[in-house]
Structures are given as C-alpha cells and as structure tokens.
Amino acid sequence: MEYKTTEALAEALRKLIPAADIRVAEPMEGHSTFRAGGAADLFIDLESVADLRTCVTLLSREEMPFFLLGRGSNLLVSDKGYPGAVLHLCGAAFKELVIEETKLTAGASVTLHQAAQAAYEAGLSGMEALSGIPGTVGGALTMNAGAYGTEMKDVVQRVTALDLRQLSETEEGIVRLSAEEMCFAYRGSVAKTRPLVFLEAELALTPGQQEDIRARMQELQAKRTEKQPLEFPSAGSTFKRPEGHFAGKLIEDAGLRGYRAGGAQVSEKHCGFIINTGGATATDILTLMRQVRDRVRETSGVTLEPEVMILGEEF
Numbered sequence: 001m002e003y004k005t006t007e008a009l010a011e012a013l014r015k016l017i018p019a020a021d022i023r024v025a026e027p028m029e030g031h032s033t034f035r036a037g038g039a040a041d042l043f044i045d046l047e048s049v050a051d052l053r054t055c056v057t058l059l060s061r062e063e064m065p066f067f068l069l070g071r072g073s074n075l076l077v078s079d080k081g082y083p084g085a086v087l088h089l090c091g092a093a094f095k096e097l098v099i100e101e102t103k104l105t106a107g108a109s110v111t112l113h114q115a116a117q118a119a120y121e122a123g124l125s126g127m128e129a130l131s132g133i134p135g136t137v138g139g140a141l142t143m144n145a146g147a148y149g150t151e152m153k154d155v156v157q158r159v160t161a162l163d164l165r166q167l168s169e170t171e172e173g174i175v176r177l178s179a180e181e182m183c184f185a186y187r188g189s190v191a192k193t194r195p196l197v198f199l200e201a202e203l204a205l206t207p208g209q210q211e212d213i214r215a216r217m218q219e220l221q222a223k224r225t226e227k228q229p230l231e232f233p234s235a236g237s238t239f240k241r242p243e244g245h246f247a248g249k250l251i252e253d254a255g256l257r258g259y260r261a262g263g264a265q266v267s268e269k270h271c272g273f274i275i276n277t278g279g280a281t282a283t284d285i286l287t288l289m290r291q292v293r294d295r296v297r298e299t300s301g302v303t304l305e306p307e308v309m310i311l312g313e314e315f
C-alpha cells in the first residue's frame with residue numbers, strides 16, 4: 001500500500017479525480033434514513049463513470065474496502081463507523097431519466113419516486129406500487145425492492161453496470177445484464193454474488209390512463225401513511241419476511257409492540273419497523289434488533305434475518 005494515512009489517500013484521489021468531492025471522516029448520520037451511526041473514513045461524491053472506475057481501481061490497489069450508497073434508506077451504519085470508503089454516485093450522468101415509447105431508462109441515482117412520477121406524466125403504468133419506496137434505482141436493483149405485489153423484477157428489462165472484477169487498465173468493465181442475469185430473488189439480486197455497480201436500468205412499462213395511475217399511487221401512499229410510522233426515522237421493514245410468516249406479526253405476538261432500547265423502539269404503529277424516536281444510536285438500534293430476533297426465536301422458533309444492510313458491524 002502506497003498511502004500510509006486516509007488523508008494521504010484522499011489527497012491522491014483528489015489529484016486523480018478533481019471533479020469528485022472527497023471528505024475524510026464523514027459522519028454517516030445524515031446519509032442514512034435511520035439518522036444514526038458513526039463516520040466513514042472516506043466519503044466520495046462521484047461525477048462520472050470514468051471517475052468511478054479510477055476511484056475503485058485505486059481503492060482496490062490500496063486494499064481499502066468500499067460501499068456503494070444510494071439514499072441510505074436500507075442502511076444502518078455502526079456507531080464505530082465504517083473503516084472504508086463510501087461511494088456516492090451524484091453526477092448528472094447518474095440522474096438521467098429518458099422515456100422512449102414504453103421504455104423508461106433511469107440512472108442509478110434517480111429515485112423510484114422520480115421514475116414513477118415521470119412514468120405517470122408519460123401515461124405509463126407499472127411503477128405505481130414502487131413509487132412510495134424511498135430509495136434509488138441502484139439500491140432498488142440490489143434489493144429487488146418491492147411493495148403491494150410489485151417488485152423491481154416485474155419491470156426491469158435490462159441493466160447496465162460496472163463489473164468490478166473486469167476492471168483493469170485495458171478493460172472498461174461495462175456489462176449489460178438481462179432481467180434473467182439479474183437473478184432477482186426476494187430482497188436480493190445478482191449483487192449478492194457479483195461485485196457490480198449498477199449504473200442504469202431499462203424498465204418496460206405499459207400504456208395506461210393517467211387518472212388511473214395517479215389514483216393508484218395516491219391510494220398506496222395513503223395506505224403507507226396509515227400503516228407505517230413515516231413520521232419517525234427508520235429503514236422501513238427491519239427484518240425480511242420469513243417464509244410462511246410476517247415479521248411484524250411474529251414481533252407483535254412476541255409481545256414486543258413498543259419495546260425499547262435507548263432511543264430505538266419497535267414501532268407501535270407497525271411492529272415490522274424499528275424507529276428512531278430521537279437520539280437513538282446505532283448501538284440502540286442493533287441492540288433492539290438482536291433482542292427482537294432472540295425473543296421471536298424463543299416464542300415462535302423462527303429466526304428473523306435483517307433486511308437492513310448493516311455497515312461496519314456483524315449482526
């Protein structure tokens with residue numbers, strides 16, 4: 001490793017990719033919808049695919065781990081922080097949204113809400129149920145995000161990604177994946193087994209009546225507001241749905257509605273959500289997650305697995 005300190009590595013990166021905004025010891029609280037967590041050693045706002053390529057090449061050579069951040073709506077960062085680099089795709093190239101006939105092409109940093117809104121304006125149906133998920137296209141591809149009977153797998157036709165295994169001085173590393181090659185599964189995709197940075201997705205939509213599309217989006221948003229504790233910071237469903245069960249019901253049946261650890265609480269409104277009631281640390285949230293997992297295992301024999309990605313600590 002050539003650079004002895006994070007600051008020296010940051011300086012080298014600033015010279016190589018001057019368009020990037022590179023911060024050392026960046027507090028992650030503001031980058032996670034849980035509003036908790038420690039600092040990342042490096043935080044890098046990237047403007048282009050070329051800069052992303054240069055950045056990951058140097059980080060890999062320096063053996064510094066890195067993490068791709070979307071909107072942080074499925075993320076819990078340890079209070080001890082993340083001993084690596086958080087990469088954030090923020091350039092205009094990652095926010096492009098193009099509609100051609102019934103195909104919507106969206107950059108990785110477009111939010112699902114923006115994509116759904118654009119689809120609605122173009123009279124295209126297919127995104128209504130996904131419109132209330134507060135993440136980006138990149139995060140939603142990774143998670144195969146879904147709600148109310150629709151998952152990303154139902155609309156994704158093709159994805160463009162940077163394959164980090166194919167990065168070298170001579171190879172560009174850009175790959176195009178079909179829906180099949182994305183290996184979508186319940187809250188997962190090919191990203192689990194292959195180091196990919198998603199750059200863009202092509203979504204296949206169908207023509208629809210604008211008023212119907214809007215009515216469906218409004219109906220589902222009203223359902224979310226009624227059933228989910230959107231007034232508190234959280235990362236949505238804390239645990240995956242175990243086969244044959246609902247996590248929220250198991251947690252409720254274990255008597256944990258409203259149960260607390262420090263500032264973290266099992267939501268009174270929806271037991272599937274752990275919320276930050278104000279000032280919760282990541283340790284509070286993790287402690288509560290472990291207590292919930294253990295109690296549910298005792299009462300039902302089912303082991304809950306986190307849906308939330310935990311950065312910097314084992315669950």
Ligand SMILES: Cc1cc2nc3c(=O)[nH]c(=O)nc-3n(C[C@H](O)[C@H](O)[C@H](O)COP(=O)(O)OP(=O)(O)OC[C@H]3O[C@@H](n4cnc5c(N)ncnc54)[C@H](O)[C@@H]3O)c2cc1C
Nearest residue numbers: 070071072073074135136138139140142145146147198236
């Ligand atoms: C109030 C609330 C409600 C929610 N409701 C739902 C719901 O109904 N359904 C649902 O599925 N989820 C839901 N979620 C969870 C979350 O919004 C989704 O998982 C979303 O897809 C995460 O997107 P993100 O951009 O925030 O990703 P992040 O949380 O930033 O990251 C999630 C994962 O994606 C990876 N990633 C992000 N961008 C890229 C990229 N460009 N290339 C490769 N990997 C990338 C990250 O490394 C990480 O592994 C909810 C969350 C909240 C806070």
